[in-house]
Amino acid sequence: xxxxxxxxxxxxxxxxxxxxxxxxxxxxxxxxxxxxxxxxxxxxxxxxxxxxxxxxxxxxxxxxxxxxxxxxxxxxxxxxxxxxxxxxxxxxxxxxxxxxxxxxxxxxxxxxxxxxxxxxxxxxxxxxxxxxxxxxxxxxxxxxxxxxxxxxxxxxxxxxxxxxxxxxxxxxxxxxxxxxxxxxxxxxxxxxxxxxxxxxxxxxxxxxxxxxxxxxxxxxxxxxxxxxxxxxxxxxxxxxxxxxxxxxxxxxxxxxxxxxxxxxxxxxxxxxxxxxxxxxxxxxxxxxxxxxxxxxxxxxxxxxxxxxxxxxxxxxxxxxxxxxxxxxxxxxxxxxxxxxxxxxxxxxxxxxxxxxxxxxxx
Amino acid sequence: xxxxxxxxxxxxxxxxxxxxxxxxxxxxxxxxxxxxxxxxxxxxxxxxxxxxxxxxxxxxxxxxxxxxxxxxxxxxxx
Numbered sequence: 001x002x003x004x005x006x007x008x009x010x011x012x013x014x015x016x017x018x019x020x021x022x023x024x025x026x027x028x029x030x031x032x033x034x035x036x037x038x039x040x041x042x043x044x045x046x047x048x049x050x051x052x053x054x055x056x057x058x059x060x061x062x063x064x065x066x067x068x069x070x071x072x073x074x075x076x077x078x079x080x081x082x083x084x085x086x087x088x089x090x091x092x093x094x095x096x097x098x099x100x101x102x103x104x105x106x107x108x109x110x111x112x113x114x115x116x117x118x119x120x121x122x123x124x125x126x127x128x129x130x131x132x133x134x135x136x137x138x139x140x141x142x143x144x145x146x147x148x149x150x151x152x153x154x155x156x157x158x159x160x161x162x163x164x165x166x167x168x169x170x171x172x173x174x175x176x177x178x179x180x181x182x183x184x185x186x187x188x189x190x191x192x193x194x195x196x197x198x199x200x201x202x203x204x205x206x207x208x209x210x211x212x213x214x215x216x217x218x219x220x221x222x223x224x225x226x227x228x229x230x231x232x233x234x235x236x237x238x239x240x241x242x243x244x245x246x247x248x249x250x251x252x253x254x255x256x257x258x259x260x261x262x263x264x265x266x267x268x269x270x271x272x273x274x275x276x277x278x279x280x281x282x283x284x285x286x287x288x289x290x291x292x293x294x295x296x297x298x299x300x301x302x303x304x305x306x307x308x309x310x311x312x313x314x315x316x317x318x319x320x321x322x323x324x325x326x327x328x329x330x331x332x333x334x335x336x337x338x339x340x341x342x343x344x345x346x347x348x349x350x351x352x353x354x355x356x357x358x359x360x361x362x
Numbered sequence: 363x364x365x366x367x368x369x370x371x372x373x374x375x376x377x378x379x380x381x382x383x384x385x386x387x388x389x390x391x392x393x394x395x396x397x398x399x400x401x402x403x404x405x406x407x408x409x410x411x412x413x414x415x416x417x418x419x420x421x422x423x424x425x426x427x428x429x430x431x432x433x434x435x436x437x438x439x440x
Contacts, residue, residue: 053376065374074403076376079410088414093380255374285372 021189022046023171024131025140026123027089028225029077031218032142032174035209037085039173040140043190047140049089050127051078054098054119055254056227065259066278077219084215094126095251102228103247107159112234114226116148117156124164131169138169138184145175146200154178174198174206227258236262239362243267243307252286256304259283261324262362265316269307270362273324287338293321296345297334300325305339314339315348320360322350366395370404371428378404379411386417386435393435394420398428405429 025037027049040047082089101122105115120143127139145154157179161170168183176185176195185192198205210218227233236257241247243264256272259279264270271293274280280302291305291314303321305314314337322333332347368385370378378399385395397408408431409419416436423430 051376053380057376074375074406076379076403076407076410079376079379079407079414083410083414089411091376091380091383091411093377093384 020044020046021138021184022048022136023138023140023184024048024050024127024134024136025087026127026142027051027078027082028142029079029081029219030142030225031203031206031210031215032144032147034081034085034142034215034218035206035213036140036142036173037087038213038215039195040190041085041087043194045190047085047087048136049078049082049085049087050130051089051091052094052098052123052126053091054102054226055095055251056098056102058225058227065282066276081218084217090130092126092130094122097126098122099247099249110149110229112229112231113237114228114234117159119226120152121160121163124160124166124170128164128166128169131166137189138171138182139166140171140173142174143172144198144200144206145178227254233257236362239264239270243270252289256286256306260301263320263356263360264362265320265360266307266313269305269309269313269317271303271305271317271320273303273321274301291317291337291339293318293338294336295322295325295327295333296336297332298322298325298327298330300327300333309339314344315346318346318348319351320356322348323353323356325350328353363392363394364390366393368395368397370397370399370401372400374401375403375407379407382408382433383411383415386415386433389435391435391437395433395435397431397433399431400428402429405431408433 023040023045025033025040025047027033027037037047037049079089101118102115105118107117110116124139124141131139143152145152145157161167171182171184172179173195175198176192177197178199181192184190240249240253259282260275261273262270272283274283283302283304286304291309293303293305301321301324305317309317318335318337321335325333327333328350331349333350335346335348337344337346368381370381378397378401382397389395405422412419412433418434418436419431420434421432
């Protein structure tokens with residue numbers, strides 16, 4: 001745990017510390033939010049972290065599911081970061097509330113289905129609500145001007161402050177010197193001179209600050225911290241919405257989009273086919289909710305059929321499933337189909353590789 | 363002291379932590395809660411959350427592919 005050195009805090013700040021101010025910091029688990037919180041701790045602020053789970057957060061779910069990744073160490077980066085900082089972290093389930101953010105983004109989507117600006121406003125708003133309910137004084141984020149093309153620009157910073165309701169109780173320590181003074185700065189709760197003027201996508205200032213604080217291990221997410229920025233994931237979610245005719249989803253829906261191959265051979269059903277043992281085990285947990293297919297004569301994947309299917313559809317689904325079994329080159333593969341509680345054994349000819357149209361893959 | 367069980371099976375990180383956090387809010391200091399999970403990540407995350415909030419993990423077991431994390435509720439600060 002990192003020790004906090006308060007010996008260089010000036011006298012007027014020490015007086016304020018007699019009535020210690022309290023900040024709630026959004027902690028993603030990445031370096032910027034860690035540094036923002038650390039900057040506040042350095043100024044004698046009592047900091048507690050908050051982290052929101054939308055269902056789309058990249059938290060090693062694929063690794064948790066896949067058998068080959070079981071040996072990898074797993075940690076929740078936000079919890080890990082908070083523990084390094086020596087602060088408490090509150091993780092809040094916002095899965096239901098987030099649906100409106102995702103399905104009706106006022107500011108639109110980024111490159112894929114990422115409603116980054118609405119998302120940031122929502123999360124700061126939730127943090128502000130938590131702040132008022134828990135007697136805290138202000139909200140801190142690790143936002144850096146120019147870091148992200150949609151949500152972290154100089155012109156969007158005031159939008160987030162305004163739309164979240166946090167107003168000038170929202171402090172961004174890493175870019176504060178490039179922004180108008182907030183109330184925590186004006187009131188002397190924090191010393192603006194000891195805040196930063198980080199700007200742009202260059203990470204060197206953050207890395208230097210991390211090194212100065214002895215922070216050497218931190219998450220470096222590749223491709224962001226949200227599945228909605230991922231083109232493949234966004235395509236699967238778009239398919240789900242198109243088929244349903246509305247932008248509705250439940251947690252199980254969005255978790256299943258992270259697992260297996262997804263193929264839609266017919267408009268009225270799709271197949272989710274496990275790619276390895278861990279995924280098969282995970283899909284097994286859903287076998288009562290879906291029609292389930294499993295090769296019997298050969299080793300092969302578990303497949304879930306999502307949608308409606310008549311006999312010819314089940315034959316086709318069994319042939320696709322057989323294609324991904326070890327009997328892919330056999331004349332016939334036996335596949336058990338559990339449909340509405342009834343098990344039927346089908347002998348099917350596996351599809352050849354070139355018989356599965358590319359368009360079936362979602 | 364009362365003993366409770368929390369079923370967090372099939373939930374992936376951070377849901378087992380969120381369920382544990384929400385369950386403990388309704389318990390009294392000294393109560394025991396056994397959290398049953400299938401995500402191995404929970405064996406790191408729940409103890410980490412407990413350390414920072416003043417609760418004690420008194421046992422962690424693996425039974426038939428399930429992880430049982432036993433937590434004693436500490437003095438809950440606001």
